[in-house]
Amino acid sequence: MSSFNISSSFKEARRVAIFGGTHGNEMSGVTLVNLWVKNGAEIQRKGVETKPFITNPKAVEKCTRYVDTDLNRAFSPENLSAPRGDNQPYEVQRAQEINRIFGPKGSPDAYDVIFDLHNTTSNMGCTLILESSKDQFNLQMMNYIKKAISPSSCLVLLNEHPLLKYSTSRSIAKHPVGLEVGPQPQGVLRSNIFEAMRVILKHALDFIELFNEGMEFPSCTVEVFRVLERIDYPRDANGNIIAMVHPNLQDCDWEPLNPGDPMFQTFDGKTIRFQGSGTVYPTFINEAAYYEKQQAFVTTRRESLVASSIRKV
Numbered sequence: 525m526s527s528f529n530i531s532s533s534f535k536e537a538r539r540v541a542i543f544g545g546t547h548g549n550e551m552s553g554v555t556l557v558n559l560w561v562k563n564g565a566e567i568q569r570k571g572v573e574t575k576p577f578i579t580n581p582k583a584v585e586k587c588t589r590y591v592d593t594d595l596n597r598a599f600s601p602e603n604l605s606a607p608r609g610d611n612q613p614y615e616v617q618r619a620q621e622i623n624r625i626f627g628p629k630g631s632p633d634a635y636d637v638i639f640d641l642h643n644t645t646s647n648m649g650c651t652l653i654l655e656s657s658k659d660q661f662n663l664q665m666m667n668y669i670k671k672a673i674s675p676s677s678c679l680v681l682l683n684e685h686p687l688l689k690y691s692t693s694r695s696i697a698k699h700p701v702g703l704e705v706g707p708q709p710q711g712v713l714r715s716n717i718f719e720a721m722r723v724i725l726k727h728a729l730d731f732i733e734l735f736n737e738g739m740e741f742p743s744c745t746v747e748v749f750r751v752l753e754r755i756d757y758p759r760d761a762n763g764n765i766i767a768m769v770h771p772n773l774q775d776c777d778w779e780p781l782n783p784g785d786p787m788f789q790t791f792d793g794k795t796i797r798f799q800g801s802g803t804v805y806p807t808f809i810n811e812a813a814y815y816e817k818q819q820a821f822v823t824t825r826r827e828s829l830v831a832s833s834i835r836k837v
């Protein structure tokens with residue numbers, strides 16, 4: 525048996541959801557989903573039921589990331605199995621509701637694919653976020669989208685880190701896909717970011733339609749950036765930030781950062797350098813929402829993953 529002949533089969537992807545407003549101040553996803561709720565012609569594909577859905581309507585109304593707690597961290601087994609009740613934080617109640625509609629997480633009844641639309645204040649461009657390196661269907665979708673949008677580019681962030689992985693809204697689907705586009709300030713719409721997100725979604729839905737029609741996708745390799753480590757801002761004993769992202773690093777998401785390279789700049793102008801043991805690729809650099817999470821940026825490593833050929837059963 526040659527490893528080159530390994531092939532995976534999946535059932536058709538009949539049920540697809542597009543989530544917007546998981547964070548209520550990330551305006552591209554909120555606006556696109558609201559648009560598609562009114563008129564879904566653009567997201568309809570043959571043989572697919574695509575449901576656009578605002579996941580955190582209270583946060584959207586207030587134009588804030590969340591009301592009580594981060595919805596995109598709330599889909600843990602503990603939260604989802606907690607007894608139903610009004611004493612739970614709003615987002616935990618909402619996670620249970622969403623899990624009833626689009627899940628249950630881990631069950632055969634769960635939606636096939638969920639796209640969750642996000643914006644970042646970081647200069648990340650178009651980024652697709654995966655939660656598993658083993659999901660051949662998603663890897664093939666990434667390869668398809670990358671080819672389809674060329675010469676524009678879109679990168680794949682893989683978060684399989686045992687400690688840094690979190691319980692996302694999309695994680696209730698069989699094939700969870702995050703879409704993160706930036707830079708865009710919170711509460712702001714930028715036409716270039718909005719259109720970039722829209723184009724990625726178009727190709728993603730095209731892929732699902734082709735797959736359902738029986739097209740075979742041959743084995744391929746996909747370049748991904750695997751989450752390695754969270755780097756916090758330098759802080760004093762009271763936890764107050766004492767340095768900013770260094771100008772050489774600011775906006776340089778996905779560019780190599782080598783040991784000894786400038787990383788932070790203190791308020792009195794001192795440079796703090798990267799102390800790692802090898803080259804990493806930083807991303808989510810200076811993301812506004814991550815100050816509360818003690819994260820200035822995340823480091824990643826570049827990897828090539830082999831996706832087996834896939835075809836529907």
Ligand SMILES: CC(=O)N[C@@H](CC(=O)O)C(=O)O
Nearest residue numbers: 547596642643644653702813
């Ligand atoms: C800026 C932002 O909200 N990013 C998302 C990334 C993701 O969807 O995995 C989050 O932290 O939930």
Ligand SMILES: [Zn+2]
Nearest residue numbers: 547550642643
């Ligand atoms: Zn977000």
